[in-house]
Amino acid sequence: MPVLEAVGLKKSYAVATGRLVVLEGLDFSVEPGEMVAVVGASGVGKTTLLNLLGLMDQSEEGEIFLDNESIGKFSPHKQAETRNRKFGFIFQFHHLLADFTAGENAAFPLLMRGEPKASALAAAARYLERLGLSKKADEPVYNLSGGEAQRVAVARALAGDPRVVFADEPTGNLDVATAGELHGLFSELKREGQTFVVATHNPGLARRADRVLELKDRKLVLV
Numbered sequence: 001m002p003v004l005e006a007v008g009l010k011k012s013y014a015v016a017t018g019r020l021v022v023l024e025g026l027d028f029s030v031e032p033g034e035m036v037a038v039v040g041a042s043g044v045g046k047t048t049l050l051n052l053l054g055l056m057d058q059s060e061e062g063e064i065f066l067d068n069e070s071i072g073k074f075s076p077h078k079q080a081e082t083r084n085r086k087f088g089f090i091f092q093f094h095h096l097l098a099d100f101t102a103g104e105n106a107a108f109p110l111l112m113r114g115e116p117k118a119s120a121l122a123a124a125a126r127y128l129e130r131l132g133l134s135k136k137a138d139e140p141v142y143n144l145s146g147g148e149a150q151r152v153a154v155a156r157a158l159a160g161d162p163r164v165v166f167a168d169e170p171t172g173n174l175d176v177a178t179a180g181e182l183h184g185l186f187s188e189l190k191r192e193g194q195t196f197v198v199a200t201h202n203p204g205l206a207r208r209a210d211r212v213l214e215l216k217d218r219k220l221v222l223v
Contacts, residue, residue: 001068002029003195004053004164008062011048022048024218026062030164035186035196037209039223044215046199047168053197054087054166055079066163084113088157092169094149096141096156102148103128103137106155113160120159127155131185147178154182158189167198171205183208 006028012021022045030036038046051057053064055071064072071082083089088109096105104111106124111117121137128137131151141149150173157165167186171179179202186196187208198205206212212223 002065003032003067004197005029005065006053006062007065009049009052009059009064010061011045011052011057011059021218023052023059026219028053028213028220030195030197032195033190033193034211035190035198035209037206037212038197038199038215038220039201039206039212040215042201045218046215049215050166050168050197050199054089054164055083056089081113084109085160086163088160088162088165090154090157090165090167090170092172094153096149096152098141100141101137102133102139102141102144102152105141105152106137106159108156109160123161124155124159127158128152131155147174150174150178151182154185158194164195164197167196167200169200169202170198171202172200180204 006026009023009026010021011023012019038049040046048057052059059072063070066082066086074082097108100108103121103124106128107120110120110123125134125137128134131154133148133151133155136144136148141152144152171182174182183205190196198209200206213220214223
């Protein structure tokens, strides 16, 4: 059974000439422990799709199921709770909180759900160590390099033990060596059972996926 499934999604935006339909009749599913890469031209709607699946935005039609439960029509409060407890997010730009340390940033989803600070920081520290950042946990984020900051963002996405991690061009702002390290980590975590949905232009990352889907003509097709 898919861990996450979408049926008949539609999304459009208002433009000067009326409505621009980005996604229509779109179906999607990902199995537990699977990595699915979504590829396609810039502007085709990859980020829009991840935002819909991750409840960051609302579809006009269709439904989304997590562990066979319909979640697309949850109340705003319950959607926010689902995002926090069930999903992890990695963006092209790390979006770290400047006044927090690396450890506090990585622990932030756990702190937001009310976990004690000590246990939240301990959970975050385990992923910071895997990412080679154990010595940076107490560093202000403004002291981190771009690659280090993005690895903190990865730790933040993983620390809450999410059912699904959404990664939107997660290595698009990194040098080749750092990107390759993160690609390897994604593969390792996938083998351990973590589920990923990744939007990417990077062919190296796409090759590590179990399936590659191209978004074109408002729908997904298997590559």
